[in-house]
Amino acid sequence: MKQFLSFVRKEFYHVFRDRKTMLLLFGMPIAQILLFGFALTNEIKNTKIVVCDYAHDPMSEQVIAKLEASKSFDVVKQLMSATEIEAAFKADNIKLAIVFPNQLYQELNHNNKATIQIIADGSDPNTATTVTNYATSIIQSYMRDKFPQPDLLQINTEVRMIYNPELKGTTNFVPGVMALVLMLISVLMTSVSIVKEKESGTMEVLLVSPFSALMVVISKAVPYLVLSFVNLIVILLLSVFLLDLPINGSLPLIVFESLLLIITALSLGLMISNITNSQQEAMIVSLMGMLLPVMIFTGFMFPIENMPKPLQVISNIVPSKWYYTIIKAVMIKGVGFASVWKETLVLLGMTLFLLVISIKKFKTRLG
Amino acid sequence: MKNEVVIKTEQLTKRFGDFIATNAISFEVYAGEIFGFLGANGAGKTTAMRMLCGLSVPSSGAATIAGCDVYKEPERLKKSIGYMSQKFSLYEDLTVSENLEFFGGIYGMSRNQIKAKADRVLKQLGLDVDKDKLVGSLPLGWKQKLAFSVAVFHDPKIVFLDEPTGGVDPITRRQFWDLIYEAAGRGITVFVTTHYMDEAEYCNRISMMVDGVIKALDTPDNLKRQFNASSMDEVFFELARGAKRSAD
Structure with missing residues (x-):
């Protein structure tokens, strides 16, 4: 010993x-x-995005506010026209652009359907997929809050990441x-x-x-x-x-x-x-x-x-x-x-x- | 005193494939003797010494050291021998005293024994002021002397020295041999390999190895007489001339 x-x-x-x-x-x-x-890290934090809001109605503004409020995104610019999007991607290190169509609210009311365009920078596919998913889920959660009882029958998937909710x-x-x-x-x-x-x-x-x-x-x-x-x-x-x-x-x-x-x-x-x-x-x-x-x-x-x-x-x-x-x-x-x-x-x-x-x-x- | 045999080998042989490093060597070493083990590079000295220390198992033959069969009772043998390898073998990142404490410790010496012994050794070497210096910072000559003191620190019956004075200046070599004599005076049998023929003269008896066999074994004086030579250099030359193996 x-x-x-x-x-x-x-x-x-x-x-x-x-x-x-x-x-x-x-x-x-x-x-x-x-x-x-x-x-x-593959988390998304303060990702820079731009929005192009043709609608300028309460709905589009609420969605933008919601995006901005999330920790994931940082809305750096409101573009006047969709033609500016590409320049923004090239100049400002933007990962995502979201385009709200003209008369978003009316369209949704009349047709029960409206489309918001999300444009992502595909040169980095992993990040693109992740940020697109984040943005989509924010918009969907807004929709669920706004219209708790949809007129039409529809199946919504709700994804929950257990053990690691924040990914x-x-x-x-x-x-x-x-x-x-x-x-x-x-x-x-x-x-x-x-x-x-x-x-x-x-x-x-x-x-x-x-x-x-x-x-x-x-x-x-x-x-x-x-x-x-x-x-x-x-x-x-x-x-x-x-x-x-x-x-x-x-x-x-x-x-x-x-x-x-x-x-x-x-x-x-x-x-x-x-x-x-x-x-x-x-x-x-x-x-x-x-x-x-x-x-x-x-x-x-x-x-x-x-x-x-x-x-x-x-x-x-x-x-x-x-x-x-x-x-x-x-x-x-x-x-x-x-x-x-x-x-x-x-x-x-x-x-x-x-x-x-x-x-x-x-x-x-x-x- | 000369009668007590402390090392006895019988037909000790080591083969590496076809190569016979040591070929059936048999000799005896007596207690208290300084036994010089000489030979050219590659003659098989280190192999023989490694077998005697239990670092290597012979292909055939037997060896008894201090009454223990080297290969049957290795653990009992280890307490009675000390070893200083060809490479400098202390811990350079430990201080002088820490090295002594460590080696005393693994030989199972008590703290008090180590302390008393270390004080004496440090005084003898004149290293007491440097005892807290890292060994790596000492000059080579000092390291070698310290390594020898470590090898005999636990008072073994026999100490094996493998070319202990390689690369050391003549004055330090002389001091080193003073240490060897001092140890032999305490009754420690010294088994030493060397290349220096002047050192061979300091030994009580020497053996000459050539190509894995012992060609001659006697006192330096008898060998000189036998080969009609005036110095050990000539004896060595006479014997090693026929060697087939060259330097390794």
Whole structure:
């Protein structure tokens, strides 16, 4: 035990004395959260639009007021004629133009039908679709308020986004960033710190000492387990207090699942340290080998269901995919262990498998 | 004293595929001896030493060190040996005292033992004023001397030194050998590989390895007499001339 404590203390000296390690360890999660939370958002806020109101009746004015009142839109200009629309798109970074026809109100009264034209900037199809939907839903809700009992029978669909009513991008990203950061940091730290000992010749000295190889592995893993854990807490705090993301499920369950992922990542790091001989090599393998699969196959950037079948199959071997599925369900939907036990079992299986293999490999290398 | 055998190898062999790095070497080292293990680059010295320390398993043969079978009782053996590798092997981002504390710690020494021992070692090396400096900031010669002190910090029965004085200036080399003598005086058996023939003269007995086999083993004086040479340089030359393996 005393031997173990000496070792762990030494590991912490290594970490705290290396500014680069510290930066990576604590800078990366914060940067990622801020990046994904604020920059990479697909929410619509204060989108600039123009209106061209030929009707100038109470109805069109009420709709415009309603659009302006919403947080999503910012009516920057009232155009006199539809011919000015294209110029507005080109000059003013406009995403949407809405044209109200002449005699909107009369038309609706006589024909029970009127058309409002929405013109969107299709050069960015995703944004175009989203803003069009927003605008349509605002107009429809206005119509429902105004005419609660329509004369004709008609079916209205009412769409409600549950768990994430405001369609906040961060809801998706935070569990993804948790998976990404925990995977990368834990794999990178362990592999680099073990390879560093190999590189500097201290590994041989350790192996000649009575400190067993298994203990070397454990004492290497424990400090990084603790540090990854601190990271996890930092991410959770940031998402709750900075991104206003609630933790709906049980915190102990989130912590437990995260520990599983951290141990998986530590084992992977150990495996990488077995096959590499220099810190640069370990770093490249860790980053290249982890970053892309985690980004692509975790599911927070690209939906896995939309991928070709072979890629969907491959995604199953990426531990962070299972973690992401679990955390999303627990954190956002607030489900309990009963709903995620299958995914947990898969993750646990992967953890044990990698742990056993990497420890075994580490031992044989010494022989 | 010369009768107690602390290292005994029998037909120790290591093959890497077709290549035989060490070929059936057998020798004995006595307690308290400074045993020089000489040979050209690639002769198989480091391989032999790694096998003796338990870092590498022999293809065949046996070795007994301090009464332990190296491959059957590795854990018991580890407490009785110290090792200084060819590469400089302390933690550069730890201070002098932290290195001593760490290595004392993993050998299971108590805090008081470590403290008392560290004070003595630091005084002996003249490093007591620098004990809170990072090891990385010390000159190479100091690092080497410190690495040796770390290797014998837990008072092993035998210490293995793999080319400990590589790249060090002659004065520091001399001081290094003073440390070796001091350790031998305390009863620690020293097993040392070197390239420097003047250092070979400092050893009680030396063995010469050529192409994976031990070609000669005796005291420096006897070897010089045997090969009719005036210096160890000539002895080495005489023996290594027939070597087939060149430098690695």
